Amino acid sequence: AQKVTQAQTEISVVEKEDVTLDCVYETRDTTYYLFWYKQPPSGELVFLIRRNSFDEQNEISGRYSWNFQKSTSSFNFTITASQVVDSAVYFCALSERGGSNYKLTFGKGTLLTVNP
Amino acid sequence: DAGVIQSPRHEVTEMGQEVTLRCKPISGHDYLFWYRQTMMRGLELLIYFNNNVPIDDSGMPEDRFSAKMPNASFSTLKIQPSEPRDSAVYFCASRPVGAFFGQGTRLTVV
Numbered sequence: 599a600q601k602v603t604q605a606q607t608e609i610s611v612v613e614k615e616d617v618t619l620d621c622v623y624e625t626r627d628t629t630y631y632l633f634w635y636k637q638p639p640s641g642e643l644v645f646l647i648r649r650n651s652f653d654e655q656n657e658i659s660g661r662y663s664w665n666f667q668k669s670t671s672s673f674n675f676t677i678t679a680s681q682v683v684d685s686a687v688y689f690c691a692l693s694e695r696g697g698s699n700y701k702l703t704f705g706k707g708t709l710l711t712v713n714p
Numbered sequence: 715d716a717g718v719i720q721s722p723r724h725e726v727t728e729m730g731q732e733v734t735l736r737c738k739p740i741s742g743h744d745y746l747f748w749y750r751q752t753m754m755r756g757l758e759l760l761i762y763f764n765n766n767v768p769i770d771d772s773g774m775p776e777d778r779f780s781a782k783m784p785n786a787s788f789s790t791l792k793i794q795p796s797e798p799r800d801s802a803v804y805f806c807a808s809r810p811v812g813a814f815f816g817q818g819t820r821l822t823v824v
Contacts, residue, residue: 633813643805643815689757701747701770702813704757 600625602692604705611680612713619675619708621690627651632666632673633691633702643689649673680712720806720816727823732794735819737806738787747813748781748791749805757805763789796823 601624611617623632634646647657649666657664661678677684687709691702719738727733739746747762761771766783774781778797783789793800801822807813 635815641803641820642817643807645813645815701759701762701773702749702757703759706756 600692600703602705604708606708608709610711614679616678619688621673623692627694631693634675635689636686638686682712685712718814718816720819724820730795733796735791737789739808743808747807751803798823
């Protein structure tokens, strides 16, 4: 069975600090997808990134970067120079068997608070 | 495209009443998912459809819950009778690859 663990329940930082959100996953499949979502206080779920199990290249998008390491089954998310608008709950999720057709299993989420 | 559209955004109902949540997926998306979010259980999949056919409903908590997708542009999640423990935010999503989620329906059963 697939499982996603986000050990950090809450993180609080001061604006402009860098912050890393951890995600560890478990799966028996060799083909799977990993995702990160942002849930701001308004409640919607915003898709941030999808990464397949065969692509371990790190990815950077503006202030966001992701580090995928199959050896440790981790898919960590770093926000550089955090801003107040980054305050949200962040979810890591896993989809097995290619991801196209199957369910997402979510972690419990990490509440990030960025203080001015 | 307007994205996945859910209605209503908020619903307050009394215990025992029937509740119907609605979802309009993104046009052309052939998969539709219903998720529920609670503090205790987090985000969990209830049911999903492929080409309007239910594929996996193992997450539906009890027989009080039912879901239908009569056509490619509309799905409903019905709870009858509703109970206070059904209070949650219900999300609809289409295509899990980057799964596009609706805004959610916040259901409160009193």
